[in-house]
Amino acid sequence: MKAQLLAKVSKPLLNKFNTTIERACLRRDAYLDHVFAHEANILKDEIQCRNSPEARIYLQNRLEDLERVPVNFSLSLTTIAAVNRACEDLNVIRDCFINRVLFLLQADINVIEIITGIEIRKYLPDILGDHDRDYLYAPLWGGGLSVVSEIVSSDPFQALRNAIDHFREQGNESVEPLHACLIIPEMFSKRPSGALALNCYLPDKHIPDSPAAKRAAEDLDELFGELTPGNPRALKPEKERKKAL
Numbered sequence: 001m002k003a004q005l006l007a008k009v010s011k012p013l014l015n016k017f018n019t020t021i022e023r024a025c026l027r028r029d030a031y032l033d034h035v036f037a038h039e040a041n042i043l044k045d046e047i048q049c050r051n052s053p054e055a056r057i058y059l060q061n062r063l064e065d066l067e068r069v070p071v072n073f074s075l076s077l078t079t080i081a082a083v084n085r086a087c088e089d090l091n092v093i094r095d096c097f098i099n100r101v102l103f104l105l106q107a108d109i110n111v112i113e114i115i116t117g118i119e120i121r122k123y124l125p126d127i128l129g130d131h132d133r134d135y136l137y138a139p140l141w142g143g144g145l146s147v148v149s150e151i152v153s154s155d156p157f158q159a160l161r162n163a164i165d166h167f168r169e170q171g172n173e174s175v176e177p178l179h180a181c182l183i184i185p186e187m188f189s190k191r192p193s194g195a196l197a198l199n200c201y202l203p204d205k206h207i208p209d210s211p212a213a214k215r216a217a218e219d220l221d222e223l224f225g226e227l228t229p230g231n232p233r234a235l236k237p238e239k240e241r242k243k244a245l
Helices: 011-023 028-046 054-062 077-092 093-104 109-116 124-128 144-152 157-171 193-198 211-227 238-244
Strands: 002-009 068-076
Touching: 002 011, 002 077, 002 093, 002 109, 011 028, 011 068, 011 093, 028 068, 028 077, 028 093, 054 093, 054 193, 068 077, 077 093, 109 157, 124 193
Parallel strands: none
Antiparallel strands: 002 068
């Protein structure tokens, strides 16, 4: 049984997605029914804590910075329930979730490298091993349609998650799980404030003038304070500094 899920989606994102999905010979809502359910179910594994009330309000305001249009997605009741449950549990705005998934589905390798902070292309041979051309020959085993079916019904970001897992297993703890990777205005040449609305979770330190943001700024000041010319200790002659120690 199907029902309607209403969301307000970035118009440029929607137009590009509709063109791509048509070229792929897929029915948009049938495909997204699977994708939204999968990403909703994995959201808790990749985001460890709820948005604060302040972060939710800030993200809602950033959504207003996007040029959005209302869209009715025809989805199964199971998918809609999974999306609503995941968003409620983590205090995620549903429109942020929808827009983020559509954005990631269309992100190329350049964007992905910026978002994740890892040079995927540089280490691709290590990540792929001997499987870099498997996709060419997979149709020989079960036919071309079976390969297409497997691709569209599996994890839509499996390759990307495999790359992230590879780097985390190598001890790169700074590499975040996919939905924990922040998308911020500074990643884009025009620095659109609406880019923040492509996040499901936003740490409070990214909310301007919040206590967390002020604490982060104070920590930076303290960290770099001794390196600045205005620091009296930095101006002391070398002999005096040694004597003081």
